[in-house]
Amino acid sequence: MKVLEGKLVSDGKKYGIIVARFNEFIGSKLLSGAKDTLIRHGAKDEEIEIIWVPGAFEIPLVAKKLATSGKYDSIICLGAVIRGATSHFEYVSSQLAKGIASVSNDTGIPVIFGVLTTDSIEQAIERAGTKAGNKGSDAALTAIEMVNLLSQI
Numbered sequence: 001m002k003v004l005e006g007k008l009v010s011d012g013k014k015y016g017i018i019v020a021r022f023n024e025f026i027g028s029k030l031l032s033g034a035k036d037t038l039i040r041h042g043a044k045d046e047e048i049e050i051i052w053v054p055g056a057f058e059i060p061l062v063a064k065k066l067a068t069s070g071k072y073d074s075i076i077c078l079g080a081v082i083r084g085a086t087s088h089f090e091y092v093s094s095q096l097a098k099g100i101a102s103v104s105n106d107t108g109i110p111v112i113f114g115v116l117t118t119d120s121i122e123q124a125i126e127r128a129g130t131k132a133g134n135k136g137s138d139a140a141l142t143a144i145e146m147v148n149l150l151s152q153i
């Protein structure tokens, strides 16, 4: 029986990290977690590029441009969509999730959903390096695992 599984080792692979500047306080913490995890698992500084966009809604367009450039093995999307008083949250988060999924499926490049979608700032802080870990770090691990897995298929 053959079992395929991605190893958590990065060897010469290239990553684009897209970060939303909206809620930058959270986004920068997710970015630190993602960079730290990539480096700890073997990625080199020069193999990582960081691209800031205004908000999460802009992520899919830039992800598509990066994914079709042929320069990256994986794209990691980071940011925080935090529910406000209006329905804006639903529009931003649904377009973001759909956009990320279609770029990934259409291009064959793993585009990782590391954007928080929370009901409160507290929930976001908990997931940006405090009691619920760092989802930027988790997203980086997923990128490494998917790149490694796809290289075996």
Ligand SMILES: Nc1c(NC[C@H](O)[C@H](O)[C@H](O)CO)[nH]c(=O)[nH]c1=O
Binding pocket: 020, 021, 022, 023, 054, 055, 056, 057, 058, 079, 080, 081, 082, 083, 088, 092
């Ligand atoms: N409210 C949040 C936004 N809103 C901004 C949009 O993402 C977008 O930049 C704007 O509508 C212009 O197209 N973005 C986040 O990343 N997080 C939010 O909580």
Ligand SMILES: CC(=O)[C@@H](O)COP(=O)(O)O
Binding pocket: 081, 082, 083, 084, 085, 086, 087, 088, 089, 090, 092
């Ligand atoms: C998720 C958002 O877009 C949010 O910040 C918007 O807040 P509001 O609904 O209060 O305008």
